[in-house]
Amino acid sequence: MNKKRLFIRSAVAIAVAASSTSALAAGFQLNAQSATGIGRAFAGDAVIADNAAVMARNPAAMALFGENAFSIGFETVTTMIEVKDAKYCGAVCQQFPEKLQNPVSVDNIDDVGGTSIAPNVHFIHPINEKFAVGINAYSNFGTKTEFASDYHATEYGGLTDVKSFNLGLAGSYRLNEQWSFGAGIDLIYGQGTMKREPNSVIGSIIGSQLPQLAGKPLLDVDGATGFAVGFNVGTVFELDENNRFGFSYRYSPEFEAEDDKGQKITLPLPDIAEFSGYHKIQDTKFAVHYSVQYIGWGAFDQISFDNLQGSVLSGSYDKQYGWQDGWHYSIGGTYYLNNDWTLRAGYMYDTSAQDQITSISVPDSDRQWLSAGLTYHLDQKSSIDFGFTYLMGEEVSVSESTPNPFGGKDLSSITATTQANAILMGLQYSRSF
Template sequence: MNKQIGSAVNRALAGRRYVLPVGMLLCCASGSAFASGFALLEQSASRLGTAFSGTTAAADDATTIFYNPAGMSKLTDMQVLVVASGVRISSTFHNENSQAALGQPLGDEGGDAGSWNAVPAAYFALPINDQFAFGFGINAPFGLQLEYGNGWMGRFQALNNEIKTYNFNPALSWRVNKQLSFGIGANYQRIQAELTNSVNYTAVVAQGLQNLVAAGQVPALLVPDLIRANAGLEGHTAVRGDDDAWGFNAGVLFEFSDDTRVGLSYRSTIDYTVEGSVRFTAPTSSNLIGAGIIAAASAPGAALATGPASVELKLPDIATASFYHRMGKIELMADVAWTGWSSIQELRIVRDTGEVLSVTPERWKDTWRYAVGATYQLNDQWKLRGGVAYDGTNVPDSTRTARLPDSERTWIAIGAQWNLSDAWVVDMGYAHLFANDVPLRQDDGNAAARGFLIGNQKSAVDIVSAQVVYKF
């Protein structure tokens, strides 16, 4: 009997597409992960203390390799620098009138999706002569970690969202004359991503029943009872992938005097083809027709089958202009930075056969960041730092998702430098980011399959960082 039902289901579903769940399930499993706000500036404790103002003009330690390689021309000693940063993200969803997915309980608000995340970095700078210097940096320019509880009301849109990057950055600077220096670096970067969510297999069964009714295999009058018999069927999907690619960074430093200078830098886009797999874990239905539909949808080559998948991704380019001026014991700094997030207008998920699994509209826009900061030389051993900044968001309200509910942010930062000796320097920094509350109105294109999230996302970020410099 079970084989007969399974054969009927396969015949009815052959050549048909699961308009209700398939493309959008994969979309919500992967599309929103690569969102605005996962670029990481936290490559330096010294720069954190001034809210990352003066990044391309300060040029007072080896972290300039990341921000502006031309700044190595200001370093007089060979040095090794190690940075350890911790980023604490708090992100909570507050329900207003969300709607449950078809055949599923609504669920809870998911708790705090954020946690502490480590951002390490290390640098080596070597002045070769009066004109040239070489440097090498290892850091993580992009990253994300948000994880919601399994039973939350947005589980069919997002559960775990993790992105990691590893960047290896050799660089060279050239001092043309006393006023002008240039720098350039190569960036070999690797990305890894894991994105998961629950799958509403009750909606899969409902779509399959529609197809069976259209094929004359099931009477329409039986559909409501069959959906109730398959209520609460919940599975899981995970998208994992990785890739590596090359980019570059370049910069210029112009010194008006020993006390005043400006820096300009550019980091190129990096094009990825993130390849990996999409994996579905299906539930078991005690109803024979429901079990047949799930088996047909999960069979090799079918819509919800596990298999290879990939997405083309173009991470943004970044241009930064900085100002530095010293007045006795006080240093003043400022930054203006542009990030080209409009490089991501959609995310298209493709199987290795060339079949398009989903297309997610993103419509991201370019963003600007502004920062000002200052330092005060308290004595020979201690320097105090402070700064404020404003970060725009590239995510329109219409495409914001629970994967990364990005918002505008205001920074307040403090820091200090401790010169232990001529060889050893320790920097410490702390920043708190006040994020605007943002609306979340998202059904991922299909409220029956994934529910309709209606509410607000409240977020905040705390960053602590320490670095140690050893000068040879």
């Protein structure tokens, strides 16, 4: 490969990888297991066990059910992403260094996000007083962002659409009145689309240097799919019928997806550990619950693109990252109003996965969750749940660049202020029999 080709390929690869992986930070982990959980900011969700969806957070909690339990529902995730005060210095800055002092102002945008729907279904079957088994399907990870095709800094935007589907099989064992244990297997199916286009200036430079690449996208991986296998374990400790604790650990594997052209995307998924508590205040209608969740984003060290073709990039490229582990801290309350209605609310503080590297594509930050929900009991055996969360992200100062692999001035750079908020809503039907 000649130096001219290597220069363009390496510089563009760095920009593409940066915008792609950073897009996975906010919203990469979905809490989409139940509408009940949305209504309490998932506080206590590894041990409350008020419907079958608890098996997605802690398989040991299936031991708390004395009869068959079934839940089915969906969650909508609407992201509201703002990119403002952006300053872009494109390829002309490489040719004329004095232009670095006069970057181009980019219009503020607030329509990068969108709405996604994540369904879920759970079933628990107690075999006897000691053993129970369950099966469920839901999504643990996913995100989607799309910048307009005429966005000036196109190499930092584009389309990123990542979805996952988790099929879980689990079993639980009750050791005695206090201790229960559980374990499960996760079969994960994923799909990813990542597209990036050069802006007119960078596109003309690429075309003049390498005519065979004129009009080609920077990256075009469309509908890549793949499978992976993980597992989860958990335990529940019951002080009495009104007080209990739960702990669970989920191992998430490295995931590889491939599209019809043989192009591959490889990324490691984070392990997750959670501790929850539930306490119903005696002789009242009120209960308090809480959770602390650890998300091992520190394992997300790189994203790999392999066998790239049909675009400016070709071959393989790995981009290193320095993400940090994340934490969720949540607390909530439930009020058992009467035989027909149960009301709940919760608050969560959610820490950012990104550390030193930031991006305009689905910006990440520390976030706060304000949640409320309710259950309407149709009868003693069936109920409908609704949950609502407003998620507030902080403003983040972002700086990205496309460096010259041979040294010297960057090919392009951008600075901006970003903020990402979201609305989560869930609806669910549950029945025991």
